[in-house]
C-alpha cells in the first residue's frame with residue numbers, strides 16, 4: 001500500500017512540477033553517502049545515481065532504492081523539566097516548538113496530492129511556537145519513507161517553494177554545506193523505518209547535532225534543529241523544533 005501511495009504522490013509531483021526520476025534517485029544517493037557515517041543504519045553502502053536509476057521497479061516511478069527498508073529498531077528520548085535537565089546534562093537541548101495535526105484518512109478527499117497538508121500545518125504551528133522561520137533551521141530530519149517524501153517535506157516545511165524540492169536536491173542544497181542539511185544520518189531510506197521508533201531516532205540525530213556530538217556528519221555551529229515525522233498515509237503530521 002505505502003509504495004503505491006507514495007508512487008501516486010510522485011507521479012502527481014512529476015506531472016505538476018516536472019520533478020524527475022533522477023532527482024528522486026539523488027535523494028537516495030545523498031542518503032547512502034551519509035549512511036556510511038551512521039553505525040545504526042541498516043544499509044551502509046554508497047550508491048551511484050546509475051545504481052539507483054537501474055534498480056528494480058517497486059511501484060512506478062519508485063524503484064528499490066526510492067523505498068525505505070522494513071526494519072526493527074528502538075529509540076528512547078529522555079524528557080525533563082528545565083531544572084532537572086540542567087542537573088542531568090551540561091548540554092541540554094530545549095524543545096522550542098511543537099506542531100501536531102491530522103488530515104482526512106481518505107486520499108480521495110484530499111485537495112493536495114503533491115504534498116502533505118498535515119505537515120504544512122504542523123510546521124506552521126511549530127515555527128510559531130518557536131518564534132522562528134524556516135530559514136532559521138540549521139539541520140533537519142524529515143520523514144523520507146520514500147525519496148519523493150523527502151522532496152515534499154522540504155517544500156511543506158518551507159525550505160523551498162512548492163515544486164522546487166527536486167531542484168533543491170539537484171543543486172545539493174540538502175547536503176552538509178548546503179542551504180539546509182537534511183537527513184545527514186542516512187534518513188529512513190538507509191537507516192530503515194521501524195515505524196514506532198522512527199520519530200525517536202530522528203530526535204536523537206538532531207540532539208547529537210545540537211550538542212556537537214554528530215562526528216563526521218556534524219553541521220558546524222548548528223543551533224536550531226527540526227524533526228518532521230509523518231504517520232499513516234499522510235494522516236498525522238508532527239514537527240518538533242529543538243534548540244541548543
Ligand SMILES: CC(C)(COP(=O)(O)OP(=O)(O)OC[C@H]1O[C@@H](n2cnc3c(N)ncnc32)[C@H](O)[C@@H]1OP(=O)(O)O)[C@@H](O)C(=O)NCCC(=O)NCCS
Pocket residue numbers: 002003043058064065067068069070145189190193232
Ligand atoms: C521496497 C521493498 C518492497 C523491498 O522488499 P523486498 O522485495 O523484499 O526486497 P529485499 O528487502 O529482499 O531487498 C532486496 C535487496 O535490496 C537491498 N535493499 C532493500 N532496501 C534497501 C534500501 N532502502 N537501501 C539499500 N539497500 C536496500 C537489500 O539489502 C537486498 O540486497 P541483496 O539482494 O544484496 O541482499 C520493501 O523494502 C518495502 O516494502 N519497503 C517499504 C516499506 C514501507 O512501506 N514502510 C512504510 C512507509 S510509510
